[in-house]
Amino acid sequence: MELEPLRPAPITILSDQPSEEEELWTDEGGDDHSGWFCVATNPFPCPAPSCSFVAEFMTAAHLILVWQEKDDPNLLRHAQRAKEVERNPRVTEFQPSFGPSASYYAWEAAGRPVHGIRDR
Secondary structure (H helix, E strand, C coil), rough: CCCCCCCCCCCCCCCCCHHHHHHHHCCCCCCCCCCCCCEEEEEEEECCCCCCCCECCCCEEEEEECCCCCCCCHHHHHHHHHHHCCCCCCCECCCHHHHHHEHHHHHHHHCCCCCCEEEE
């Protein structure tokens, strides 16, 4: 199976307040992802220009992507891609103390936004 090459992340400018659509995929409604699974990695910087965020998990828009099943094919595919770029991926059970999270499938359904910068 041949993987697509990594590309620079697109940047989305967001308003000060999250839109209803954004709230759906970022789970601001309070969904608890305790017991779900995520991919921990070696620290790596956000690829967006002028962004100082450093991730320690597979993320989208600075939210930790989570899956309900440890052997979800998409989780394993993302972990494999992280391995190929030497980020030392480790599938681990998500804990809320890790930071804000988003379901991989809700993120995908929202069009896979990668990075958001709030207007100041």
